[in-house]
Amino acid sequence: MSVVVIGLGNVLLSDEGLGVRAVELLEQRYSLPESVELIDGGTSAMDLLNPLSNNEHVIIADSVKTGAPPCTLVRLADDEVPKFFQTKISPHQIGLSDLLALLTVQGQAPKKITIIGMVPESLKTHIGLSDGINAKMDEMVELLADELRSLGIAIKPRQDGVRGFWTEAGR
Numbered sequence: 001m002s003v004v005v006i007g008l009g010n011v012l013l014s015d016e017g018l019g020v021r022a023v024e025l026l027e028q029r030y031s032l033p034e035s036v037e038l039i040d041g042g043t044s045a046m047d048l049l050n051p052l053s054n055n056e057h058v059i060i061a062d063s064v065k066t067g068a069p070p071c072t073l074v075r076l077a078d079d080e081v082p083k084f085f086q087t088k089i090s091p092h093q094i095g096l097s098d099l100l101a102l103l104t105v106q107g108q109a110p111k112k113i114t115i116i117g118m119v120p121e122s123l124k125t126h127i128g129l130s131d132g133i134n135a136k137m138d139e140m141v142e143l144l145a146d147e148l149r150s151l152g153i154a155i156k157p158r159q160d161g162v163r164g165f166w167t168e169a170g171r
């Protein structure tokens with residue numbers, strides 16, 4: 001099974017970068033098989049055309065606006081995903097929804113898409129997450145790990161201390 005986990009967001013706008021940060025933490029904490037590709041999707045969905053083509057499952061980590069209180073975790077899958085794209089609750093979904101439409105027309109769309117997100121607390125210009133979001137990141141990373149496990153993918157805790165580019169000092 002080919003699985004892509006994409007972190008979307010702008011790390012220069014505080015909690016807007018939580019998807020990128022969650023995927024980075026997933027990579028730091030777990031050793032994943034080669035069938036799982038982790039991507040820092042940033043803010044440009046069109047750059048993801050080739051990485052998303054012909055995958056069995058795509059898991060998207062992103063900040064989402066659902067009307068729920070800040071720091072609320074959200075999981076959308078299967079029939080809920082098209083509703084997500086109709087209600088425009090993510091700042092990246094316009095480009096991503098266009099990309100998914102293009103892949104569908106080309107017959108290369110992912111078979112399944114899951115969105116793991118969190119409602120942002122702050123979108124101010126700042127590198128680093130707000131305190132409330134930071135406190136919930138462990139839970140979001142575990143949701144991503146659980147999603148992979150639910151697909152039958154064996155993941156193991158890392159022992160090598162890998163650290164990513166956006167890792168904050170002291171974390």
